[in-house]
Amino acid sequence: MNSFFWYFPLSALINAATSIVLGFYLIVTNYRKPLVRYLFYFCFTAAFWSSGYFLWQISETAEAALFWSRILMFGAIFSSLSYFHLVLVFLNLEKVKIYKGILIIFYFFSIVFSITNLTPYFVSGVEPRLFFKFWPTPGPLYAPFLVLFAIHVIFASVLLLKKFIKTSNKERKMQTGLLLIGLFVAFIGGSTNYPLWYNIPIAPWGNGLVTVYVILTVYAILKYRFMDIRVVLAELFTGLMIIIFSVDVALSKNTTELIFRLFALVVMMIFGSLLVRSVRREIQRREQITELARSLEEANISLKKLDQQKTEFLSIASHQLRTPLSILNGYIELIKDGAYGKVKKQMSGVLRNMDESNSRLIALVDEFLNITRIEQGRIKYDFLKYDISEVIDQVVKEFKERALQKNIKILWNKPNRSVELFFDKEKVRHVIFNYLDNAIKYSDQGTVSIFLKDDNEGVGIKIVDTGIGFERSDEVNFFQKFYRGENVRGTNVNGTGLGLYVCSKFIEAHQGRVWARSVGLGKGSEFGFWLPYKIRT
Numbered sequence: 001m002n003s004f005f006w007y008f009p010l011s012a013l014i015n016a017a018t019s020i021v022l023g024f025y026l027i028v029t030n031y032r033k034p035l036v037r038y039l040f041y042f043c044f045t046a047a048f049w050s051s052g053y054f055l056w057q058i059s060e061t062a063e064a065a066l067f068w069s070r071i072l073m074f075g076a077i078f079s080s081l082s083y084f085h086l087v088l089v090f091l092n093l094e095k096v097k098i099y100k101g102i103l104i105i106f107y108f109f110s111i112v113f114s115i116t117n118l119t120p121y122f123v124s125g126v127e128p129r130l131f132f133k134f135w136p137t138p139g140p141l142y143a144p145f146l147v148l149f150a151i152h153v154i155f156a157s158v159l160l161l162k163k164f165i166k167t168s169n170k171e172r173k174m175q176t177g178l179l180l181i182g183l184f185v186a187f188i189g190g191s192t193n194y195p196l197w198y199n200i201p202i203a204p205w206g207n208g209l210v211t212v213y214v215i216l217t218v219y220a221i222l223k224y225r226f227m228d229i230r231v232v233l234a235e236l237f238t239g240l241m242i243i244i245f246s247v248d249v250a251l252s253k254n255t256t257e258l259i260f261r262l263f264a265l266v267v268m269m270i271f272g273s274l275l276v277r278s279v280r281r282e283i284q285r286r287e288q289i290t291e292l293a294r295s296l297e298e299a300n301i302s303l304k305k306l307d308q309q310k311t312e313f314l315s316i317a318s319h320q321l322r323t324p325l326s327i328l329n330g331y332i333e334l335i336k337d338g339a340y341g342k343v344k345k346q347m348s349g350v351l352r353n354m355d356e357s358n359s360r361l362i363a364l365v366d367e368f369l370n371i372t373r374i375e376q377g378r379i380k381y382d383f384l385k386y387d388i389s390e391v392i393d394q395v396v397k398e399f400k401e402r403a404l405q406k407n408i409k410i411l412w413n414k415p416n417r418s419v420e421l422f423f424d425k426e427k428v429r430h431v432i433f434n435y436l437d438n439a440i441k442y443s444d445q446g447t448v449s450i451f452l453k454d455d456n457e458g459v460g461i462k463i464v465d466t467g468i469g470f471e472r473s474d475e476v477n478f479f480q481k482f483y484r485g486e487n488v489r490g491t492n493v494n495g496t497g498l499g500l501y502v503c504s505k506f507i508e509a510h511q512g513r514v515w516a517r518s519v520g521l522g523k524g525s526e527f528g529f530w531l532p533y534k535i536r537t
């Protein structure tokens, strides 16, 4: 007998072994899932077919060969149908009326073929063909069976292909892709089984590929949740290597060879599983990172929403506060001016305190309003041409008295020429006011110097004091919202940490920049800003 001949029973044996092992695996692990039940059904028919195939191949008598070739035909009839049924369940189509109808028709014909399989109408006998001792000869119903078989395969391929093209889910696409590859491999392999029936001298060389088909199908269905091409490739590669090495072990000719090949198989299994595990772990980690990024993004969105709500609340609250405070301010002024009778001496001190506190409150509410307007993008800027030294001059005058009270000297040399540029007078005045206010607030005595310097592109203003100063690490945060420096801890100077934030936003809108510098704690500070001549629109 041709030694090649062993390929045929052996390939059938491998097919049978694979289908049986996978079938058992499904029962043990996942049988409760409906889809897996159909997968098991498919494995069962494949196992039935390949076991019959194997026993037919090794049959010694014509009777036995005929018997087993008829047995294998039961498997053949139902393997294409079980696959078709599996595809319908997989695509959630089995309950759709039309497919249900088609399925019933297919089952009807398959049962008819199964019954006729018991008669010579299906397999009429066996005879020697090519290098096979007993090859079945077709009865009149064999050709119609082939047609039904082809319909099952083509129908299943079309449905899978449609899904493959349509789905945008990456994992689902890969899953259907693998099923299609499996089907394609089965088609190439399985089709070599038929020519000899019609005396075409082609042996069923592709029979071994059926194993690949069964493995791919089971793998695609079971691994749905973890479909990444690299894991799939690593697992399939490892699986294939294990099969090859196992066959190698089975073909060992002596004990030394057996031990050696067994050792190689074990090493292969260990390295294979390590490879798969590491690829899987890496991908899992990447997925975790993606998940983390996604939840961070979500958190960020909800934080932004919260911030927006807070701004809205601040806006409403500030608006409600501003009116009564202004009214209070008006009454205090009227009382101070004697509109309600002469003010007693003791009362004037109290009135001054009231006035001061009220003004501070108004300033605070105004700052809140500024912030809410900035954040809601509601601030309007009027860029007009002014002499900025004039604005500084006015602010300095406002602070004269306060500086004097604290024994602080404001040094300001107004230039003889005008320094003109385009800016929003109210906003820039606000910034100079804040800088000067802070310089006096955070100094006990000494001097506050104001410098004005123009260059080719714009004008810089800096206010240098001899106050508490700050460390470098503090400086980066001064222009943040609600930030109060480390340097003011332990001092009794009140503040909100909002002034510089608003200033920086105003200057930003002029396309200018702000800065803060200090040599160190207790060594005075410099706060400055720069405005360009030209504002790009």
Ligand code: ADP
Pocket: 434, 438, 439, 440, 442, 465, 467, 468, 469, 470, 478, 483, 484, 485, 486, 487, 488, 494, 495, 496, 497, 498, 499, 500, 501, 525, 527
């Ligand atoms: P506030 O003065 O209400 O705290 P600001 O936004 O005006 O808020 O200032 C933020 C922080 O910058 C202050 O808390 C303080 O730490 C620091 N700072 C501002 N101006 C000066 C200055 N002239 N000298 C030292 N530190 C200053």
